[in-house]
Amino acid sequence: MPFTVKALQKTGPDKPFQVVEISRRDPRPDDVVIGIRAAGICHSDIHTVRNEWGRAHFPLTVGHEIAGVVESVGSAVRRWKVGDRVGVGCMVNSCGTCQECLAGNEQCCTGTHGQSRGMVGTYDSTDVDGTITQGGYAQKIVVNERFVCRIPDALGFEEAAPLLCAGITTYSPLAAWNARPGSQVAVVGLGGLGHMGVQIAAARGAEVTVFTRTLRKQDIARELGASHVLATSEDGFFKAHRASFDLILNTISAQIPLRSYLGLLRPRGVMVNVGLPPEPLELPMGNLINGNKVLAGSNIGGIAQTQEMLDFCAAHGFGARVETIGVDQVDAAYDRVVAGDVRFRFVIDTSTF
Ligand code: NDP
Ligand code: ZN
Structure with a gap:
C-alpha cells in the first residue's frame, strides 16, 4: 500500500517551505523503506526550487543527501535488513543494463527503464512509473535496494548525510x-x-x-x-x-x-x-x-564508488562539518547558504517533523 509521510514541500520558487503529507509508493519486492534521520541541504536543492535551472516540477520536495535506518525490506531484497544504517544520494534508479550501468557509472546511464530515460534523480526526475520523484526532506523514503549505501559505524547520521552528494x-x-x-x-x-x-x-x-x-x-x-x-x-x-x-x-x-x-x-x-x-x-x-x-x-559518482567514498572517509576519520537545523529553519538556511554563511553544510534533523 502507498503510504504518507511528513515532508517539506515548496509549491513555487517564491513560496516558503511547508510541512505537508506526501505519498510514498507501495514498496516493490526489491525496495527498502528508510526512516530518514538526517537530510543535508545541497546548493543543487536551492538552484532547483528557486527554479534557477528553469525546469522544476512543483509542488516539490527536494533533498538528496539522506542518512537513516532501514525500516522494512521487500521480499526480494538481499543486501539490506531492518536496522541497517544506510544512505541515499542523488540517484534512486537507472536501467541497470546499459554499458554505463554495468560499469558502475549509473549516473551516466544511457538506457530507458519504464518511463524514465537515463538515471532517475532522487527528486524532480521522471521515475520508471512516470511520477516525479520526491526527495529526502521527509520522514521516510522508498528506494530500490541497488541505490542504497551502507553508512560506516564510525560516522554519525548528520556528518554522513552530506557525503551522499558533496x-x-x-x-x-x-x-x-x-x-x-x-x-x-x-x-x-x-x-x-x-x-x-x-x-x-x-x-x-x-x-x-x-x-x-x-x-x-x-x-x-x-x-x-x-x-x-x-x-x-x-x-x-x-x-x-x-x-x-x-x-x-x-x-x-x-x-x-x-x-x-x-x-x-x-x-x-x-x-x-x-x-x-x-x-x-x-x-x-x-x-x-x-x-x-x-x-x-564531473557528475556525482556511481553507487559502488559512493560506498568506497563512505568507507574512505570513515577510515580517514572525517565526515562533513555540519550545522543541524529543524524543519522550520530551512528557508532561513537557504539564504545563509547563498550568502556563504554556513560551515559547511546544513543538515535537517528529521525528528523535528
Ligand atoms: P555552497 O553554496 O555550499 O558552496 C559554494 C561555494 O562557492 C561557496 O561556499 C563560495 O565559496 C563559492 N561561491 C559562491 N558564490 C560565489 C560567487 N558569486 N563568486 C565566487 N565564489 C562563490 O554550494 P555546494 O557546495 O552545495 O554546491 C556547489 C555547486 O555544485 C552548486 O552549483 C551545485 O549545484 C553543484 N553541484 C554539482 C554536483 C555535480 O554532480 N556536479 C553535485 C552537487 C552540487 P567561498 O565562500 O569559499 O568563496
Ligand atoms: Zn547535491
Whole structure:
C-alpha cells in the first residue's frame, strides 16, 4: 500500500517551505523503506526550487543527501535488513543494463527503464512509473535496494548525510584525475562540496590549496587539510599564481572568469568543474589550447564508488562539518547558504517533523 509521510514541500520558487503529507509508493519486492534521520541541504536543492535551472516540477520536495535506518525490506531484497544504517544520494534508479550501468557509472546511464530515460534523480526526475520523484526532506523514503549505501559505524547520521552528494561529487573527480602525493591540487570555493574536496584531496596525499573569496575561513581550511589558502579577491591574484596547479576542482555555484582560472594550471593541467551555475560560461579556445589544458566536468559518482567514498572517509576519520537545523529553519538556511554563511553544510534533523 502507498503510504504518507511528513515532508517539506515548496509549491513555487517564491513560496516558503511547508510541512505537508506526501505519498510514498507501495514498496516493490526489491525496495527498502528508510526512516530518514538526517537530510543535508545541497546548493543543487536551492538552484532547483528557486527554479534557477528553469525546469522544476512543483509542488516539490527536494533533498538528496539522506542518512537513516532501514525500516522494512521487500521480499526480494538481499543486501539490506531492518536496522541497517544506510544512505541515499542523488540517484534512486537507472536501467541497470546499459554499458554505463554495468560499469558502475549509473549516473551516466544511457538506457530507458519504464518511463524514465537515463538515471532517475532522487527528486524532480521522471521515475520508471512516470511520477516525479520526491526527495529526502521527509520522514521516510522508498528506494530500490541497488541505490542504497551502507553508512560506516564510525560516522554519525548528520556528518554522513552530506557525503551522499558533496562527498561523492568531490571524491569521484579527485580519483578520476588522480590527486596524489606530489600533485598540486586547488579546490575552488569552500562550501559544502569544497570542504569535502579539501579533506579528500588531503587524505589522498596531495598538496591542497583553497581558493576562497576572502580569508575569513582560512583557519578552518587549514584544519581541514589545506596547506595554502588564497583569497581570489586580492589584487593580482591570477597573475601571482600563474601555472602553479596540476588539478583545479571548481565547486563554485556562480559564474567565474574561466579563462583566468585556466591560467593557473601548469601545462597539461586539468580543471574539473562540478559547480553548476545557471548561466553559461564564456571561454576563448586559446586559453585552453595554449598549454594543452583539459577542461572537464564531473557528475556525482556511481553507487559502488559512493560506498568506497563512505568507507574512505570513515577510515580517514572525517565526515562533513555540519550545522543541524529543524524543519522550520530551512528557508532561513537557504539564504545563509547563498550568502556563504554556513560551515559547511546544513543538515535537517528529521525528528523535528
Ligand atoms: P555552497 O553554496 O555550499 O558552496 C559554494 C561555494 O562557492 C561557496 O561556499 C563560495 O565559496 C563559492 N561561491 C559562491 N558564490 C560565489 C560567487 N558569486 N563568486 C565566487 N565564489 C562563490 O554550494 P555546494 O557546495 O552545495 O554546491 C556547489 C555547486 O555544485 C552548486 O552549483 C551545485 O549545484 C553543484 N553541484 C554539482 C554536483 C555535480 O554532480 N556536479 C553535485 C552537487 C552540487 P567561498 O565562500 O569559499 O568563496
Ligand atoms: Zn547535491
